[in-house]
Amino acid sequence: MANSWQRLAIFIPSLNGGGAQRLILKLANGFVERGYCVDLVLAQATGPYLPEVPETVRIVDLKASRTLFCLPALVGYLRQNRPIALLSALDYANLIALWASGLARVSTPVVVSEHNTLSLALEHARGWHKRLLPTLMRWFYPQARTIVTVSQGVAEDLPRVTGLDGDRICTIYNPVITPDLREKAKAPLEHPWLKPGEPPVVLAVGRLVPQKDFSTLIRAFAQLRQHRAARLIVLGEGVQRPELEGLVRQFGLESDVSLPGFVLNPYPYMARASVFVLSSRWEGLGIVAIEAMYLGTPVVSTDCPHGPREILQDGKYGTLVPVGDEDRLAKAIEMAMTQEAVPPCQESWQPFEVDTVVNQYLHALVG
Incomplete structure (x- = not known):
């Protein structure tokens, strides 16, 4: 148990987004339970997860209009509070955390965390990101x-793209499995499609962005729907909503496809769905697939880089299909619907338990 005066800081741009933000909240709560004071330092204190921050975690709002502009405020925070360690998440925030630490001239060690496959993220990046980000990471991440x-x-992709020393990199899975996850899954759910006696529901969860490739999922579902009753729910919000809604109309699926938007607690949907699908072109890990697997819902995932193959143990705990292959995806979804769901064994989700992961992060932060 840590002394109560030992302060850990976690820096992230905001609580907008998805997997990385949920990870941060779980880590913050885990650090508090170990006896640390925890500051959640945000460039902007915004986002749908803001009400989920535990009361035991102090929110520090740097009030910056953009993440880059919070650098002076972060320098001031480090000089004034001098946390025993600083954890940052996401590449741009990681760079700013390292710059702030250097400018503040404090002894606070910085641990940076990468949550996505950099090579593939850069393929879809615009502007200076594609040109400068790997170079900046190569220059500053060694600090x-x-x-x-x-x-x-x-972990294997990062040094290939940046030239970083692979010996400086360690893998820590996300803290997905928490003691309250099953309780959250039991929350009441009034969605009419998930009541007993209704056709089976295919569920996906994620931002409506090209990375998640929900257009391929909708096309696969259209194939499935031609010869069996089923429904598709996609929980999430994003820039591709108009495009995806247009695709639904194109296939005449308005009565069978629902895009309800962002849902703070997706677990009742996961627990009641017949199949969970991760259709991404790339991932860092694929948190939602772990959650669905833990709740006993059959998982169908693209074999995208990186994460799903690790999570599903080469197909032992779910079905893997090629990225962008709507035919194979449709067949895998139908097969998962017709097979009896098998409760997950503990070895499938133990590496993602919050206690395991919190201990690993504390070792990285404070030794």
Whole structure:
């Protein structure tokens, strides 16, 4: 148990987004339970997860209009509070955390964490990101105490793209499985499609962005729907909503496809769905697939880089299909619907338990 005066800081741009933000909240709560004071330092204190921050965690709002502009405020925070360690998440925030630490001239070690496959993210990046980000990471990431990646695939990709020393990189899975996850899954759910006696529901969860490739999922579902009754729910919000809604209309699926938007607690949907699908082109890990697997819902996932193959143990705990292959995806979804769901064994989700992961992060942060 840590002394109560020992302060850990976690820096992230905001609580907008998905997997990385949920990870941060679980880590913050885990650090508090170990006896640390925890500051959640945000460039902007915004986002749908803001009400989920535990009361035991102090929110520090740097009030910056953009993440880059919070650098002076972060320098001031480090000089004034001098946390025993600083954890940052996401590449741009990681760079700013390292710059702030250097400018503040404090002894606070910085641990940076990467949550996505950099090579593939850069393929879809615009502007200066594509040209400068790998160089900046190669120059400044060596100043970090440790570089954490959320999957082994991301750990292998990062040095290939940046030239970083692979020996400085360690893999720590996301803290997905928490004691309250099953309780959250039992929350009441009034969605009419998930009542007993209704056709089976295919569920997907994620931002409506090209990375998640929900257009391929909708096309696969259209094939499935031609010869069996089923429904598709996609929980999430994003820039591709108009495009995806247009695709639904194109296939005449308005009565069978629902895009309800962002849902703070997706677990009742996961627990009641017949099949969970991860259709991504790439991932850092694929948190939602772990959650669905833990709740006993059959998982069908693309074999995208990186994460799903690690999570599903080469197909042992779910079905893997090629990225962008709507025919194979449709067949895998139908097969998962017709097979009896098998409760997950503990070895399938133990690496993602919050206690395991919190201990690993504390080792990286404070030794």
